[in-house]
Amino acid sequence: MKTILVLTAVEAEREAVMRGLGEDSRFEVAAAGVGAAAAAASAAARLAVPHHYELVVAAGIAGGFTDRAAVGTLVVADHIVAADLGAASMDGFLSLDELGFGSSSAKTDIVLSPQLASAIGEAGLTCALGPVLTVSTATGTAEGAAELKRRVPNAAAEAMEGYGIAVAAKNAGLPVLELRAISNQVGPRNREAWRIKDALDALSAASSILREVL
Numbered sequence: 001m002k003t004i005l006v007l008t009a010v011e012a013e014r015e016a017v018m019r020g021l022g023e024d025s026r027f028e029v030a031a032a033g034v035g036a037a038a039a040a041a042s043a044a045a046r047l048a049v050p051h052h053y054e055l056v057v058a059a060g061i062a063g064g065f066t067d068r069a070a071v072g073t074l075v076v077a078d079h080i081v082a083a084d085l086g087a088a089s090m091d092g093f094l095s096l097d098e099l100g101f102g103s104s105s106a107k108t109d110i111v112l113s114p115q116l117a118s119a120i121g122e123a124g125l126t127c128a129l130g131p132v133l134t135v136s137t138a139t140g141t142a143e144g145a146a147e148l149k150r151r152v153p154n155a156a157a158e159a160m161e162g163y164g165i166a167v168a169a170k171n172a173g174l175p176v177l178e179l180r181a182i183s184n185q186v187g188p189r190n191r192e193a194w195r196i197k198d199a200l201d202a203l204s205a206a207s208s209i210l211r212e213v214l
């Protein structure tokens with residue numbers, strides 16, 4: 001039996017995922033640190049063990065785009081997009097793809113992602129299936145949110161680790177999923193409005209469904 005690696009950013013998210021998964025020896029859950037670099041380094045080090053893993057899951061809380069994901073709801077990524085990785089120009093942002101340096105978008109598992117989103121919905125929770133952006137700087141203004149929507153019009157959420165985990169998974173030849181619970185809206189920064197406990201509770205509930213689906 002192979003192992004499913006679940007990576008969160010911080011310990012509170014790891015504990016929330018563990019609460020949902022319960023005692024299931026198929027899963028290894030670790031807090032990798034905040035940001036794509038920490039997440040990629042941790043994922044790559046773990047995935048260096050040959051033939052041990054079958055799937056990698058990025059999980060945690062996230063900001064939701066107001067038209068796609070409200071606070072307390074869930075998002076499953078169909079694509080993971082490094083939305084601020086590229087170059088600024090007089091004509092606007094240029095992605096890695098436009099620069100000819102590869103792709104800033106990674107596709108998540110084409111079967112499991114919609115299955116997980118549907119199962120979460122059938123359990124009575126609200127779940128969107130759509131692009132989850134990976135950013136180095138959390139958005140803090142309405143203009144910033146609008147610019148990200150220009151780059152990825154159907155973006156559902158933004159977080160800070162997914163693309164790093166997706167690159168490590170791809171390099172190891174493994175599929176990837178991203179599961180996010182929405183703690184705040186993407187837009188003007190208002191840390192007091194973040195509903196972290198609600199999001200962590202939603203993450204636990206969704207992790208329990210993840211266990212059933214896999």
Ligand SMILES: O=C(O)c1cccc(C(=O)CC[C@H]2O[C@@H](n3cnc4c(=O)[nH]cnc43)[C@H](O)[C@@H]2O)c1
Pocket residue numbers: 009010012013033034035060061062063064135137138139158159160161183184185186196
């Ligand atoms: O303060 C706490 O108790 C606490 C508990 C759990 C998690 C946190 C975090 O701050 C986690 C940071 C993590 O969350 C993602 N995130 C959440 N909202 C956004 C956002 O609007 N934009 C970008 N990232 C967001 C991100 O992946 C961070 O790594 C605190």
